Amino acid sequence: MTEYISVKNPATGELIEEVKTNTNEEVEQAILRSHESFKAWSSVNAHERSRLLQSWSRLIQENKEEIAKVMTLESGKPIKESLGEVDYATSYIDWYAEEAKRLYGRTIPANTETKRIIITRQAVGPVAAITPWNFPAAMMTRKAAPALAAGCTFVVKPAAETPLTTIKLIELAHKAGIPENVVQCVNGSGKTIGDIFTSSPYIRKITFTGSTPVGKSLITKSANTVQHVSMELGGHAPVIVAADADIDFAVTQTIASKFRNAGQTCICANRVLVHESVVDEFSQKLASAVSRLKVGNGLHEDIDVGPVINKNGFNKVVSQLEDAVNKGAEVLAGNEFDANQEKGYFFIHPTVLKDVKEDMNIMQEETFGPVIPITTFTELDEAIKIANSTPFGLASYFFTNDYRTGVYLNENLDFGIVGWNDGAPSAAHAPFGGMKESGIGREGGSEGIEPYLETKYLSIGNL
Numbered sequence: 459m460t461e462y463i464s465v466k467n468p469a470t471g472e473l474i475e476e477v478k479t480n481t482n483e484e485v486e487q488a489i490l491r492s493h494e495s496f497k498a499w500s501s502v503n504a505h506e507r508s509r510l511l512q513s514w515s516r517l518i519q520e521n522k523e524e525i526a527k528v529m530t531l532e533s534g535k536p537i538k539e540s541l542g543e544v545d546y547a548t549s550y551i552d553w554y555a556e557e558a559k560r561l562y563g564r565t566i567p568a569n570t571e572t573k574r575i576i577i578t579r580q581a582v583g584p585v586a587a588i589t590p591w592n593f594p595a596a597m598m599t600r601k602a603a604p605a606l607a608a609g610c611t612f613v614v615k616p617a618a619e620t621p622l623t624t625i626k627l628i629e630l631a632h633k634a635g636i637p638e639n640v641v642q643c644v645n646g647s648g649k650t651i652g653d654i655f656t657s658s659p660y661i662r663k664i665t666f667t668g669s670t671p672v673g674k675s676l677i678t679k680s681a682n683t684v685q686h687v688s689m690e691l692g693g694h695a696p697v698i699v700a701a702d703a704d705i706d707f708a709v710t711q712t713i714a715s716k717f718r719n720a721g722q723t724c725i726c727a728n729r730v731l732v733h734e735s736v737v738d739e740f741s742q743k744l745a746s747a748v749s750r751l752k753v754g755n756g757l758h759e760d761i762d763v764g765p766v767i768n769k770n771g772f773n774k775v776v777s778q779l780e781d782a783v784n785k786g787a788e789v790l791a792g793n794e795f796d797a798n799q800e801k802g803y804f805f806i807h808p809t810v811l812k813d814v815k816e817d818m819n820i821m822q823e824e825t826f827g828p829v830i831p832i833t834t835f836t837e838l839d840e841a842i843k844i845a846n847s848t849p850f851g852l853a854s855y856f857f858t859n860d861y862r863t864g865v866y867l868n869e870n871l872d873f874g875i876v877g878w879n880d881g882a883p884s885a886a887h888a889p890f891g892g893m894k895e896s897g898i899g900r901e902g903g904s905e906g907i908e909p910y911l912e913t914k915y916l917s918i919g920n921l
């Protein structure tokens with residue numbers, strides 16, 4: 459019996475579209491097509507692959523408004539963020555269209571006159587990708603672009619919450635001239651399709667972006683056939699506000715990090731550690747600015763914060779908020795929501811908590827919603843200890859104008875991404891990724907294409 463995914467608008471609960479799921483047989487067939495088209499695609503010269511990627515990017519930009527509207531409808535994010543994500547998504551394609559032409563090899567001096575050693579790079583093979591709902595365009599192109607640039611074929615399973623954006627982008631890839639068997643999209647249960655991906659002898663690489671528990675499961679299962687893995691997992695970003703920080707700037711940047719996508723990004727500020735001497739000024743200014751954020755349906759131009767993606771996500775944030783308040787946290791702004799709402803999971807209003815303590819769940823678990831806790835520190839090493847006291851190591855931020863403080867913090871924070879006076883560090887030209895349980899590997903930058911390449915050396919003898 460044919461099954462469908464009901465794609466709904468998290469702002470209204472309304473049905474947007476029914477997407478047909480693929481049967482196991484269809485997923486297996488997609489993998490086989492990916493395998494059978496790999497040799498031809500990896501043999502296409504790098505300049506032609508680059509040209510095709512540039513065509514894809516151009517077509518996405520030509521359809522930017524339509525893609526952004528679909529993204530807002532299915533994810534709930536404000537339209538201005540969706541438009542920004544389309545640009546972010548094409549920036550990865552643009553970057554790897556160029557990197558395709560720079561997959562240099564090298565030679566090594568042999569230890570005899572009769573030998574030559576030549577090192578080359580070749581595509582790792584067919585790639586299977588599983589992506590999250592919060593950035594349905596960029597999280598896909600951040601994988602597809604380097605994979606295709608390297609000469610790999612690519613099958614992606616998007617999140618059930620937001621398949622429409624990914625489906626549209628893959629259609630445009632085919633329209634740009636990238637063969638249909640080279641880049642494909644399948645839809646259905648993450649576990650079922652993930653099991654098919656990880657048990658397939660044809661899939662040579664698993665690339666996943668999503669929660670840490672699912673990432674751990676995929677890493678385990680990828681051992682079935684010793685597949686390469688890239689993991690972009692959960693985060694729990696600390697923000698450290700030093701005594702000498704520019705408080706107004708720190709407030710603005712903290713809001714930019716925290717409330718982007720209603721707090722549903724892997725690098726959102728999750729915990730704010732403020733020096734005791736400036737915590738009152740910072741807290742009041744943050745609460746005042748947060749109370750001015752406009753909350754509503756992301757399709758409306760002036761909206762800053764949309765809904766949380768679904769009931770589970772909403773209940774998780776409510777649970778953390780209630781736990782913190784019950785344990786003594788003070789609410790400085792927000793804490794207005796309808797816990798019984800069945801559609802349109804809005805926090806009216808995004809919430810600022812003060813006097814937060816480490817035993818509160820919000821200080822231990824990724825929040826993924828529009829609630830921000832503030833705690834204090836006295837000594838810098840105390841702040842570093844709190845910041846590092848998490849299984850996660852994705853993004854961290856600090857605000858100081860003292861260069862010794864900045865260098866010391868950067869060198870002692872165990873995070874793959876560090877924003878120094880910068881709440882928005884993401885860029886296609888930088889290697890995005892985490893330490894510890896935030897992931898394996900990097901996406902973006904020159905580092906981001908390495909996971910899609912095998913290194914080979916040729917030793918020529920008897921010359």
Ligand SMILES: NC(=O)c1ccc[n+]([C@@H]2O[C@H](COP(=O)([O-])OP(=O)(O)OC[C@H]3O[C@@H](n4cnc5c(N)ncnc54)[C@H](O)[C@@H]3O)[C@@H](O)[C@H]2O)c1
Nearest residue numbers: 589590591616617648649652668669672690691692693724
């Ligand atoms: N590090 C990053 O770059 C990054 C980016 C975005 C989101 N995230 C993380 O993702 C999480 C939120 O996204 P989410 O709710 O979509 O995560 P999720 O792990 O629930 O789902 C991510 C994807 O995995 C699929 N999936 C679910 N269960 C699976 C299973 N058992 N086997 C295989 N696939 C499965 C889902 O269908 C979806 O496509 C947060 O923890 C966030 O921090 C990380």
Ligand SMILES: O=C[C@H](O)CS(=O)(=O)O
Nearest residue numbers: 592593722723724725884
């Ligand atoms: O949610 C995680 C994303 O990777 C954040 S960003 O869009 O790359 O900044």
